Structure formats: structure tokens, C-alpha cells
Amino acid sequence: MSLEPSTPPSGTQPQVFGCEVQPERDGVRVLPRGELDAASGPALERQIGELRDAGFRRLILDLSQLDFMDSTGLRLILKWDAEARQDGFSIVLVPGPPTVQRVFEVTGTAAHLPFV
């Protein structure tokens, strides 16, 4: 570990985050894409907030298009799940790839969350 710190080369920029919203018959599907972390968490939180404000009572949070998620994403999902239990809206989760599901498994939260 003797190298002097350098600034990151351009090839190491993180992937772009995106979020698709698909209205369905009885609710709305939210499909975050890419990496869910401190950089992208606020955008997803805003998106879900807007949908709830717009009156959607059934949210399907589909994690299948995520490449990565850290505890920022986990914390948001646990918060929405807790709010849903109190607030009369519902949220269901579509599992992500193994690297995303690992976060739920390691923290022992998978069994308590409404995965389909």
C-alpha cells in the first residue's frame, strides 16, 4: 500500500442509475436499474414518494434490473415496508439477482419482507 493516492481514472466511473415506472391494472411497478446506493437512493425515494402522493396504493418494487444494492437500498425498503404495514398502502418486492438478494439474506431480512 505504498502508492500515493491518485484521482480515479475515467474508466472507473459508476454505472448510471435509472428507474422505470410501469402502471399496471391494480397498481404500479417500479423498476430501478443499475446500482442502488448512496448516489441513487434519493432518486428512488423521490420516485416512490411521488407515486404514493399521486394516490397509488399498490407498489410493486421490481429489483430484477439492479446490478448492485447496498444497505442504502435495504434501509429504504425496510422503511417502506414498515410504512406500508401502518399506512394502508401495499408494497411487494420482486427479487433481484443473487448479488442483490445476498444483502437481504446476510442481514436476515429476506424472510420478513414481502417478496413474491
Next chain:
Amino acid sequence: MAADLSLNLPRDTSAPGVARAAAVQNLAGKVGPERLSELSLVISELVTNALEHGRGQVVFRLQLDEGIVRGEVIDQGGGFEHEIRARGPDDVRGHGLFLVAALSNRWGIHEGTTHVWFEFTAGFDASGQARPRLGYDERREALD
């Protein structure tokens, strides 16, 4: 030297992603894909913690040597390392540091500093059991 990386991270929310991308670029093919994704998670949690609770420049260092990945996340203090030091690395609160403790082989804080360090054996899972698919022999060969 198989891998060596030292980065000044931007002090904003892009830092965890920058650190992860640099680590993956540096270690791809040298660490099994599952272990690499666990390593990305640990790096992400420690850098996020440094951003949220520390201050000053955040430096991220990574080294692969003889099948062991060693990393450090360094900030200028004032942050969560004081909490960790007060309770010890085995008593972690919050999901982020829980993930760090669960997925790394060892981690802690260098005495007298604000340097959080972690170690990962490249070919073993968190319980120390060899994974048949990610054999140690295979890894050693990849390092040479």
C-alpha cells in the same frame, strides 16, 4: 505485485460507486465473481460510512497479495470509527457495518488512526469454508 490501488475519492455520493468500480476493474479475474461482489458491498458500506460520519478527504486503498485482499478506507476523523472503537467490531449496529462484519474475514481500525481496514480471503466464503467452485488452487494459479 498482483494488484495495488490507492484512490482519493470525491467527497460526494458518487464515492462508493467510484471505489467499487475501481476495485472490480482491479480484481476482476483474480478474485471469484461471488467474492468480488461481496467485496464490492463491503467497500460500498465503508466508503458510505466515511462520507456520512467522517470528514475531510476519503482515501481508499486495496491490495491483493497471496490470495488475500486487504483494503483500507481512510478519512480525517470525527466519524463512525469512534463508535466502533467504543464497542468493538463485533458489536455493530446498523445494517451497513453488519454487512462488513459478516462478509469480510477480519476487519477493524488501526490503533491510533482513523483507518478502517478489512481483509478478504479471495477463495473462501465468510465462514472460512472453501467453496468448491472457487477453489484455492484455481485462485493461486490466477494470481501468477
